[in-house]
Amino acid sequence: MRERLSSVETRKKIADEIRAAMQKVGRTNLEYVAIASYGPDPSVNGLRIPQITARRGREPGLDSDIETVLDMLSQQESTSVIYHSWSEPGVELIMKHPAVAVARDSGAQKPDPYIPHPRSYGSHSRVLGLYVREKGVLRLEEAIRKMTSLPSRTFRLHDRGLIEPGYAADLVLFDEEQVRDLATFEEPHQYSKGFHYVIVNGVMAVEEGNRTPARPGRILRIRQNPATSSGGEGAPAR
Numbered sequence: 113m114r115e116r117l118s119s120v121e122t123r124k125k126i127a128d129e130i131r132a133a134m135q136k137v138g139r140t141n142l143e144y145v146a147i148a149s150y151g152p153d154p155s156v157n158g159l160r161i162p163q164i165t166a167r168r169g170r171e172p173g174l175d176s177d178i179e180t181v182l183d184m185l186s187q188q189e190s191t192s193v194i195y196h197s198w199s200e201p202g203v204e205l206i207m208k209h210p211a212v213a214v215a216r217d218s219g220a221q222k223p224d225p226y227i228p229h230p231r232s233y234g235s236h237s238r239v240l241g242l243y244v245r246e247k248g249v250l251r252l253e254e255a256i257r258k259m260t261s262l263p264s265r266t267f268r269l270h271d272r273g274l275i276e277p278g279y280a281a282d283l284v285l286f287d288e289e290q291v292r293d294l295a296t297f298e299e300p301h302q303y304s305k306g307f308h309y310v311i312v313n314g315v316m317a318v319e320e321g322n323r324t325p326a327r328p329g330r331i332l333r334i335r336q337n338p339a340t341s342s343g344g345e346g347a348p349a350r
Contacts (some may be wrong), residue, residue, distance in 0.1 A: 116185045127178050134174055138269050142177035146297070147227070148192035151183065154225035158298070182278060194297070204249050207239075213263040214255065223301040224296050230300045234293025237304035241292030268334045281314035 134142070142161035150156050156164050161177045164184075164322045170176035184191060206212055206227070216235040218228055236259055243249040250258070264273025272278045282309060284335025310318035315328035 114186055114278065117182055123182060127175075127182060130178050130181075131174060134178075134202070139174065141172065141174050142181065144196045145181075146194040148194050148229065149226045150188065150191050152184075152187045157225050158227035161280040192226075192228075204247070207243060207249055211262075212258065213266060214258045215263060228300050230295035230297055232292065233295035233300060234304050235292050235300060237306065238293040240286070240288065241306070245288065245291075270335070272332070281311055283309070283311040290339055 117126070127211070134140075145161045147156050147159055147161075147164070156167070159167075162172060163182055165172065165176045165180045168180060168183075170180065176187045207214075214236055218232045239250070239255050239259075244252050261273040264270075272282060273279075274328045275283070286308060287306045291304065293304045294302040295304070296302070305321075307318060308321055309316065311327075313328040313330065316324050317326055317328060318324065332344050
């Protein structure tokens, strides 16, 4: 990438194509992109691209934002970002679909200059607090299914996701009236509230809201189970 961006001709082609793509969807800047982690300059973590453009003394606008992004990529190819591009009605519509599970694609990070998406800390609690209790988008039972049995069956984790004899004792005791996420885009390193006990593989990992020294988790590997080879929620992912 650095080699390509060092070519004046190639860089112009990339900028032109980004500009065309953004204009096609009506964007006049790159306000929807925020930096989560940028090694060469951690001071920009948490800022939107136009803010970084202004810091660099450029005029506001799409062209300047594109140049800012290309400059940053020229210094570090791998940059973690957060895209603010979803609409709330879209989130709720997709969330209601029976085949959609609740999950996240980011891990909890120790507090440091990294500014992760708040879902790193509050994905499931946000669903339980906001979309179940406050908005009524999902019933509590359906939300729990989307967090437990549905993803377990989808990824063929055959001894998890349900409370059954022979299954791993993975249990969470929470207060449905109190559970909610506290993490924000500005202050993402905040644990959720309302979770009192967490049992992992039969061992207490959180007791009365506090972490224990135990580390009972282990790597889970997919294994084929003939009993779940066809039909329904038990079918393997395709």
